[in-house]
Amino acid sequence: MIEPYSDEFFMQQALKEAGKGIKSEEVPVGAVIVAKNQIIARAHNLTELLNDVTAHAEMQAITAAAESLGGKYLVKCTLYVTLEPCVMCAGALNWSQISKIVYGATDERRGAGRYDKIYHPKTEVIGGILEDECKQLIQEFFRSKR
Amino acid sequence: MIEPYSDEFFMQQALKEAGKGIKSEEVPVGAVIVAKNQIIARAHNLTELLNDVTAHAEMQAITAAAESLGGKYLVKCTLYVTLEPCVMCAGALNWSQISKIVYGATDERRGAGRYDKIYHPKTEVIGGILEDECKQLIQEFFRSKR
Numbered sequence: 001m002i003e004p005y006s007d008e009f010f011m012q013q014a015l016k017e018a019g020k021g022i023k024s025e026e027v028p029v030g031a032v033i034v035a036k037n038q039i040i041a042r043a044h045n046l047t048e049l050l051n052d053v054t055a056h057a058e059m060q061a062i063t064a065a066a067e068s069l070g071g072k073y074l075v076k077c078t079l080y081v082t083l084e085p086c087v088m089c090a091g092a093l094n095w096s097q098i099s100k101i102v103y104g105a106t107d108e109r110r111g112a113g114r115y116d117k118i119y120h121p122k123t124e125v126i127g128g129i130l131e132d133e134c135k136q137l138i139q140e141f142f143r144s145k146r
Numbered sequence: 147m148i149e150p151y152s153d154e155f156f157m158q159q160a161l162k163e164a165g166k167g168i169k170s171e172e173v174p175v176g177a178v179i180v181a182k183n184q185i186i187a188r189a190h191n192l193t194e195l196l197n198d199v200t201a202h203a204e205m206q207a208i209t210a211a212a213e214s215l216g217g218k219y220l221v222k223c224t225l226y227v228t229l230e231p232c233v234m235c236a237g238a239l240n241w242s243q244i245s246k247i248v249y250g251a252t253d254e255r256r257g258a259g260r261y262d263k264i265y266h267p268k269t270e271v272i273g274g275i276l277e278d279e280c281k282q283l284i285q286e287f288f289r290s291k292r
Contacts, residue, residue, distance in 0.1 A: 054205055055220075091234025
């Protein structure tokens, strides 16, 4: 059983989001942003639907969370995302000054982790939460496309 | 005199965009995207108005250009932007596979140029076009804020 309000609990919510785009051929990546144990934003990848390379789950979650909070900085918020953020999303998260980033699967090819000092110095970054489920979702998607 | 359709010509257009946000307290950065000598997208920084750290001029220009072309890849397009792209924008431009990036002033603090291999390997990147005008616009803005 997963403990309520744990990292695993919120990652499960991100996983639920990730699945929403699969039928529309979106790479299944989902994200939620949490403030004081409340989910203030939910998003999934929409690059296909919107025909827009910038429409990653994280980018939309950042925009939605800022809208929800009425301010553009996400200090004291945590992002949960099923796949490690890319350089674009890491850059956006840096500008947002978000306190914590929790990701599921590592992205060996496009993950921002391969760059030094790309996240905000005050942002804590944790990977590998529900890693197997997050990885499996992506792998099955790409397997089905072959 | 500036030659029509030269890098300087299009950078002047980006400079015109940059000025549009000054009255609303936006950091003055402007961008245009050009395909076959036609401007297909114009944008300026809107982070204050939209309360959104992702609303940089380049991000909005990428979204608008993709909308204009009906496809998300900007191969054979050139971005002109008055300030060197940050990491977020460089990451987005990488995903877009844009052919060429031309910027005006270097951003010593937040420019993506300090990272190795952050742009798409097929993207040509040129800096320093109308550098003095681009730099002056930003410097005057920050001076007036003090």
